[in-house]
Amino acid sequence: MHEFLAQLINGISLGGIYALIALGYTMVYGIIGLINFAHGDVYTLGSFFALTILTALGVSGELHGVALVVDVAIALIGAALLCGIAGVLIERLAYRRLRNAPRLAPLITAIGVSFILENVMQIWKGPSPVPFPAVVPNPSVMIAGVAVGAQQMLVVGLAVVMMVALQLFIHNTRLGRAMRATAQDRDAAQLMGININKTIMLTFLIGSALAGVAGFVSGVYYQSTWFFNGFGAGLKAFTAAVLGGIGNIGGAMLGGFLIGIIESFATWKFGGQWSNVTVFAILILVLVFRPSGLLGEAVFDRA
Amino acid sequence: MTPSSGSGLEVRDVSVSYGGIRALRDISLRVEEGEIVALLGSNGAGKTTTLRAISGLVPYSGSIVFDGKELRKSSPDHIVRLGLGHAPEGRRVFSRMTVLENLMLGAYTVRSKQEIDDRLAFVVQTFPRLEERLSQSAGTLSGGEQQMLAIGRALMSSPRLLMLDEPSLGLAPIIVQTIFSVIKSINERGTTILLVEQNAQQALRIANRGYVLETGSLRFEGTGAALLENPAVAEAYLGVAIENIK
Numbered sequence: 001m002h003e004f005l006a007q008l009i010n011g012i013s014l015g016g017i018y019a020l021i022a023l024g025y026t027m028v029y030g031i032i033g034l035i036n037f038a039h040g041d042v043y044t045l046g047s048f049f050a051l052t053i054l055t056a057l058g059v060s061g062e063l064h065g066v067a068l069v070v071d072v073a074i075a076l077i078g079a080a081l082l083c084g085i086a087g088v089l090i091e092r093l094a095y096r097r098l099r100n101a102p103r104l105a106p107l108i109t110a111i112g113v114s115f116i117l118e119n120v121m122q123i124w125k126g127p128s129p130v131p132f133p134a135v136v137p138n139p140s141v142m143i144a145g146v147a148v149g150a151q152q153m154l155v156v157g158l159a160v161v162m163m164v165a166l167q168l169f170i171h172n173t174r175l176g177r178a179m180r181a182t183a184q185d186r187d188a189a190q191l192m193g194i195n196i197n198k199t200i201m202l203t204f205l206i207g208s209a210l211a212g213v214a215g216f217v218s219g220v221y222y223q224s225t226w227f228f229n230g231f232g233a234g235l236k237a238f239t240a241a242v243l244g245g246i247g248n249i250g251g252a253m254l255g256g257f258l259i260g261i262i263e264s265f266a267t268w269k270f271g272g273q274w275s276n277v278t279v280f281a282i283l284i285l286v287l288v289f290r291p292s293g294l295l296g297e298a299v300f301d302r303a
Numbered sequence: 304m305t306p307s308s309g310s311g312l313e314v315r316d317v318s319v320s321y322g323g324i325r326a327l328r329d330i331s332l333r334v335e336e337g338e339i340v341a342l343l344g345s346n347g348a349g350k351t352t353t354l355r356a357i358s359g360l361v362p363y364s365g366s367i368v369f370d371g372k373e374l375r376k377s378s379p380d381h382i383v384r385l386g387l388g389h390a391p392e393g394r395r396v397f398s399r400m401t402v403l404e405n406l407m408l409g410a411y412t413v414r415s416k417q418e419i420d421d422r423l424a425f426v427v428q429t430f431p432r433l434e435e436r437l438s439q440s441a442g443t444l445s446g447g448e449q450q451m452l453a454i455g456r457a458l459m460s461s462p463r464l465l466m467l468d469e470p471s472l473g474l475a476p477i478i479v480q481t482i483f484s485v486i487k488s489i490n491e492r493g494t495t496i497l498l499v500e501q502n503a504q505q506a507l508r509i510a511n512r513g514y515v516l517e518t519g520s521l522r523f524e525g526t527g528a529a530l531l532e533n534p535a536v537a538e539a540y541l542g543v544a545i546e547n548i549k
Contacts, residue, residue: 174411181397181408187360188395193383193412193460 005146007268008261013152013221015260016159020214021237022244022252023166024087024207030183030247031203032099037110038090040234041117042083042208046215047225048121050079051132063135072135076158080212087208088201096197114231121227129226132219155217162210163253169206170249179203183247236263239283245296254294309370310336310386310463310495312357317365319352326352327363328519334464339486339496341506341527344516350499351392353516354466357497358382358389369464384412388462392469392499394453398442402433405441405452409459419459426455429485447478454485464495471502483509507531 021043028036053075063071094113098106136154140147170176181189182199190196218233219225240259244251259279266278286294312334319327327349334340342350356363359379367374374382383389397405406426410419427434430451436444441452450470457465467486471479479502487509490496500506507513507527515523515536523536530536 174407177400177404177408178411180400184397184399185395187379188391188397189408190360190379191358191383191389191391191395192408192456193380194408195378195380 002145003268005144007264009143009146009148009152011261011264012257013155013260014264015240015257016156017214017218017221017233017256018237018240018259019253019256020159020162020210020217021233022240022256023163023249024211025238025241026244026246026249026252027179027203027207029241030249031179031200032095032106033103034095034106034110035238036095036207037107037234037238038113038117039207039211040230040232040237041114041121042087042090042230043211043215043218043233043237044121044225044227044230045086045117046079046083046212047132047219047229048125048215048227049082049212050075050216050219051125051130051225053078054133054135059135060133061135062137064137068136075135076213076216079216080209083212083215084205084209087204087211090208091201091204096200114234118227118231125225125227127227129224132223132225134220134223136220151221155221158213158217159256162213166206166210166249175199175202236279239279243283243286243293245293248293248295251293251295258294311370312387312464312495312497313366313368314353314357315366315368317353317356317363317367319349319356319361319363321361326519327356329365330516330519330521332514332521332524334495334497336495337490337493338511339490339498339509341503341510341513342497342499342516343501343503343506343513343530344522345501347518348516349519350516351468352519354389354391354468354497354499357466358387380412383460383462386461386463388457388460388465390453390457390465390467390470392472394446394449396441396444396449396452396456398440400441401438402441402444402452403437405456406433406437406459409456412460418461422459422461426458429458429489430455447474447482450474450478450482451485454482454489458489458494462494464497465489466497466499468499469501470498471500471505479505503536504531 021040024039025036028034054071057071057074059071090113094109095106098109136151138149138151140149170179178189178194178199179202181192182194182196186196236259237256240255241252243258244255262282263275263279266275270278314330314332317327317330318325330353342353344350352361355361357367359374359377359382369385369387372385397408406423410422413419413422432448433451433455436448441449444452454467454470470482474482483505486496486498498506498510507530510527512526513524513530514521515530523530523533
C-alpha cells in the first residue's frame with residue numbers, strides 16, 4: 001500500500017508535466033488541425049531558457065526566502081514568455097503559409113521544425129545531458145505515511161493552477177470565446193469579425209508558454225535537462241492528448257495525469273524498459289474501443 | 304442605425320475560380336441603401352460564392368465597393384467591422400456553445416457593454432424563441448431556431464448591410480413565413496438586405512429588386528414584381544424553386 005501511494009504520487013507529478021505539454025498539442029490541433037510535432041522541443045527549450053536565466057542570475061544551488069520566490073518567478077515567467085514567443089514565431093514562419101495546404105505538408109514541416117530546434121539546442125548546450133540547479137529545496141511532508149516532496153507539490157500545484165487559469169480564460173473571456181469559435185468553424189468565426197490570424201497566434205502563444213512552464217518545472221524536478229528530452233516527453237504528451245480526446249482541453253489534462261500514473265506504475269511493476277510498451281498498449285486499447293478518446297465527443301464536426 | 308453613413312454595395316465584374324473552375328463570371332450587381340435585393344438561382348449557380356466573395360472569404364478578381372470603400376484587400380474580420388453582416392449558408396452556428404455565447408460572438412466587434420445589451424434586447428425581441436434558450440447549447444436547437452440564431456447573431460454587430468444565405472432552406476412553411484416577415488421588419492428598421500434564396504417566389508415578394516444567376520453568370524435582373532411576371536424567369540426558376548420546397 002505504501003509503495004502504491006508513493007508510485008501514485010510519482011505518477012501524478014510526472015503526469016502534471018505531461019498534462020502541461022499535452023495542452024499545447026490539443027489546443028493547436030483544435031484550432032488548426034495540426035499535430036505540432038515541434039511542440040515537445042518547445043518544452044525542452046523552456047528548460048534551456050530557465051537554465052540560462054538562472055545562470056544569468058548567478059543561481060547554482062538551493063535558494064531560500066525571498067531569493068527563492070523572486071528567482072523562481074523570474075525563471076518561470078521568463079521561460080514561459082520566451083517559449084510563447086518561440087511558438088508564435090514557429091507558427092508565423094513555418095505553418096501559416098501552409099494553412100490551406102493538404103494536411104501532410106504542415107505535418108512534415110512540423111517534423112522539420114522539430115529537427116531544427118533539436119539541432120539548435122544541441123549546438124547551444126551540447127550533446128550530453130546538462131545539470132539543472134536544484135533551486136527549490138525539497139523538504140517532504142508525510143501524507144498517509146508517504147513522503148511527498150516540496151518539488152512534487154510544486155509540479156502538481158503549478159500544473160493545476162495553469163489548467164484552472166486556462167479553463168477560466170477559455171470559457172469566460174472574449175478572446176477565449178474567439179478561440180473556441182475559431183476552433184469550431186473558422187469561416188463562421190471570421191464572419192463574427194474575429195481575426196483568425198491573431199487568434200491562432202494567441203493559441204500558439206499560450207500553448208507554448210505552458211510548455212515553457214513544463215520545461216522549467218521538469219528542470220527543477222529532475223535537476224537535469226537534455227536537448228533530446230522533448231522527443232520522448234512530446235510523444236508521451238501527444239499520447240496523453242489523444243487518450244483524453246485530441247482537441248479537448250479537459251481531455252488533455254486527464255490524459256496527461258493518466259499517462260504519468262500508468263508510466264509510473266508500469267515502471268514499478270514491470271521495470272523501466274516496459275513503461276513505454278505499457279503506455280502505448282493502453283493507448284491502442286483505448287483507441288480501439290473509444291476512437292475519439294476518453295472525453296472526445298464528435299470533435300471533428302467541422303461543417 | 305447609423306444614418307450618416309451609407310450602406311450601398313457595388314459588385315463590379317467579379318470572377319471567382321476554384322482550382323481552375325470558374326464559379327463566378329464577371330458578375331455585376333448593386334444594392335442601394337435601404338433596399339432588399341434578392342439573389343436567385345439554382346444550386347451551384349454561384350449565389351453563395353458571391354456572398355463569400357463580398358465577405359472576403361474567397362479571393363476574386365474585379366471590384367467590390369461597400370459604402371465607398373474597396374473591399375478587395377480587406378480581411379473578412381475587417382469587412383464585418385465596416386458594417387457588413389453575413390448569416391452564412393447552412394446557419395453555421397457554433398453548435399458546442401450556448402445560444403448566448405453565439406450571440407456574444409456576433410457582437411465580437413462591439414466593445415461597449417451598453418451597446419451589446421441593447422443589441423441583445425433587440426435580438427430577443429425579434430426572436431422571442433431564442434430568449435427561452437439562451438443557456439442551451441446551439442446544437443440542440445431545431446433547424447428553425449438555429450436559423451433564427453444565425454440571423455440574430457449577424458444582427459448583434461449592428462450591420463448596415465445584412466447578407467442572408469438561404470434563410471428558408473429546410474424549414475417548415477410556417478417557420479419560413481416567420482423568417483421572411485422578420486427579414487422585412489429588420490429592413491424596415493433601417494438595415495439594407497441582400498437575400499440569397501432558392502425560394503424565389505417568397506424572396507421576390509419582399510424584395511425591391513432581384514438578380515438571377517445561372518452557372519456563374521447573371522441572367523436576369525429587375526424589380527421583384529417584374530421578375531415574378533417574367534415568363535422566362537418563372538419557367539426556369541420559380542417552377543424549379545417551388546419543386547425544391549416540397
